[in-house]
Every structure is written in structure tokens, then in C-alpha cells.
Amino acid sequence: MKYCKKCLQPDTRPNIFFNDEGVCGACIYEQQKNTTIDWESRKKELESIVKEAKERAVSSNSPYDCVIGVSGGKDSHFQALYAKEKLGLRVLLGNGAPDGITAVGQHNIDNLCSQGFDLISLKPNPVIAKKLAKKAFFDTGNIVAPSEYALWSSAYIIADKFNIPLIIQGENAALTLGISKNSDTSGNALGVLNINTLSGCRADDLCEDGLGKKDLYMYDFPLSNVKEKNIVAIWLQYYAKEWSQIGNADFAVARGLLGRMSENLHDIGRYRRFSALDSDLCIPNQMIKYYKFGFGYATDEVCYDIREGRISREDAVWLVQEYDGKCGERYVDLVCDYLGITKVEFRNTLDKFVNRKLFEKVKGCWIPKFTVGVDFEEDESDIAEDMPQSVHYIKL
Ligand SMILES: [Zn+2]
Known part of the structure; x- marks a missing residue:
């Protein structure tokens, strides 16, 4: 595992x-953002997209110029x-509501609507949602992938049904996370299906276990x-230089967003309180990601902070060591209750996904072999190591 020389992004x-x-x-x-990118020309490009959307909405009698998931x-x-205040667009919000939305998540969606928006909320069949989450957990260790997929697809389904000419997406991970291998880094969001979050959980991938395409309508992008219909989809972050994780959080808090204010940061595995608020399943999900790849959500947070000059790489190492991969027991209980599995099943499944090249078991706990921020030579012979199955060995 090698780390970026500037931030703490690992190559895993x-x-x-x-x-x-x-x-x-x-x-x-981030460097291009402040040097070579011609923001003025992107601004003009965005103005032209907005103008065209407004004209097309008039000619097609659409009450909305754009939809935002x-x-x-x-x-x-x-x-x-x-979109509403700066670009002057008539906005329809679309939402693929997760099963078991948190109280904070519900407050936030209500808070956003209360600022003058219509919302169409698509709520996938909870029986199917649970079945997909369970399958995703056992097959890939990613519990929330199907529900994230339904959220992403909701904007496309709504744009199609209501003939809305423009879809505005937020952040292109190809740019902000640096996942640019095989990805489109332009402002066009129709390449959304290539991004990591969505791979492996399209309706076609999910069509099995007694589920047909009609059962999975909410998970299918009508691309x-x-x-x-020549519906245009854009990444707003590509056009708005001010887009930033912390900047957006500050902006949203000023408009009434609530975060995870009462939760222990060690329990939620991060040192900021304003991400992934609508579902608690994302917390154990990040812990599983940590054991799969050697980094969790705190690493993502420090990387944003280092790039925007808010913290040093040295302090970032401290924050990652302190918080990354942590998950309070109550969130594991929540996952087990939701999926209808025992803690033993949860831990055995997590065990299956632990990357043996990066972690070793010491006195029943998985301990990293690597040191955060230091390049680490993985021992390839560890890959085939068949670890014995046992219980109560993950230190949570
Ligand atoms: Zn970096």
C-alpha cells in the first residue's frame, strides 16, 4: 500500500x-482548480446549459427546468x-428514500423542502430493499450499495417521467476522490454508471434470487x-469552483442542516459530523471498507482537509489513527437487526472481507500491519492465507 505524497490517499x-x-x-x-482550469469558460458553459434548459422547459410545457436527486x-x-437562487432554475427535488431513515436525515430533507422546493420521493419496496442489502452485504461487504443506487437512479427516473430537460448531480468522484482511471472527468454526468459507488449493483446485476426486472424498477437507470429525449445531466462541482466538502457543510448548516451532534466520534469513525446523515448503515459499512482496503471515512475527511490547506499531513495521520475504521457496537446491532442476521454472522462475514495483506490477527483482534502515511510493502504470500473462522475478534 502506497500513500499519495501530498495527502493520505492510499493506492488501495x-x-x-x-x-x-x-x-x-x-x-x-485540486492544484488544477487553482491554476489551469478556466473557470470563466466553465461559467459560460453552465450559463448556456441553464438557458437551454429553461427554453426547453417552456417549449415542452414542463413545470420544472431541472431535477436534483x-x-x-x-x-x-x-x-x-x-440551482434555485444563483442559476434561477425551477427545481424539482427527487429522493430515493433509504429504509430506516434517521431522525436527522428526515429533519434535513424537510428542512431543504421548507426553503421552497417540490419533492418527489421514491421509496423502493422495503422487502426488496432489505433483500438486496443482505445480498450485497454477504457478496461484497457493501450494505448500502443498492440503496445508494436507488437514490442515484431516482433523478433519472423522474426526469424521464416528467420530461425534465436537465439533471443536476453534485460531485464527480473521478475528480474529488481521484478515481479517474476509466472515468469521465468532464461536466457530463451521463457517465454516472461508471463510478465506483454504482458498479455491480445495476438492475441487471441484481436480477436473480427470484427478483425480476419489474421488481427492480427503482434500481434501473432509464439511460x-x-x-x-436529449436530457442533459451535469456535475455541478465541475462548474462551481466554490464546491467543497467543508464549504458545502458550512453553507448547509447556515440553512438549517443538522449533523450527528450527539454521537461519539469514535463510534462513527470520523471527526466531522456532517456527512452520511440519513442512514446509520453507512457507519458499519465504512468499517468494513476499512478492513477491505486499509482506509475508512476519516481518511476521506483528512484528504479533503489537507488539499484545502486546513490541516497538516502530520495531524491528518493522528486523526486517521484515532478514528478510521471505528464503529460503535450499537451500529453493528442496527445492521444485524435490519438484515435479520446474528452478530456471529456479521463478524464471520466481516472476517471474510478483511484484507490479509494489510491486517493480521493478534489476540483475537485484527491489527493493521501498515503504519498510516508510510508506504507499506505487502507480502503477496498472505493473499492465500486461510484464516480460521471465529467470533468476537473484531475490536469494535
Ligand atoms: Zn493526494
């Missing part, structure tokens, strides 16, 4: 790009209010219809 992130100097794609983008979080607040 799937599809991550590093240049010859060992700098990750996200840091390269929202979870209700910080980025949703920024996108929706930017051919969208293209046929």
Missing part, C-alpha cells in the same frame, strides 16, 4: 490514479439552493430514454 482505493511523482488524482485536480445532506442543500 479501487481505480485510483497516481502520477509518476506519486501524487493522487484528487490532489492533481437529493439525500437531504450538505451537498443536497448546496446544489438545490445554488436509453434519457439519451433519446
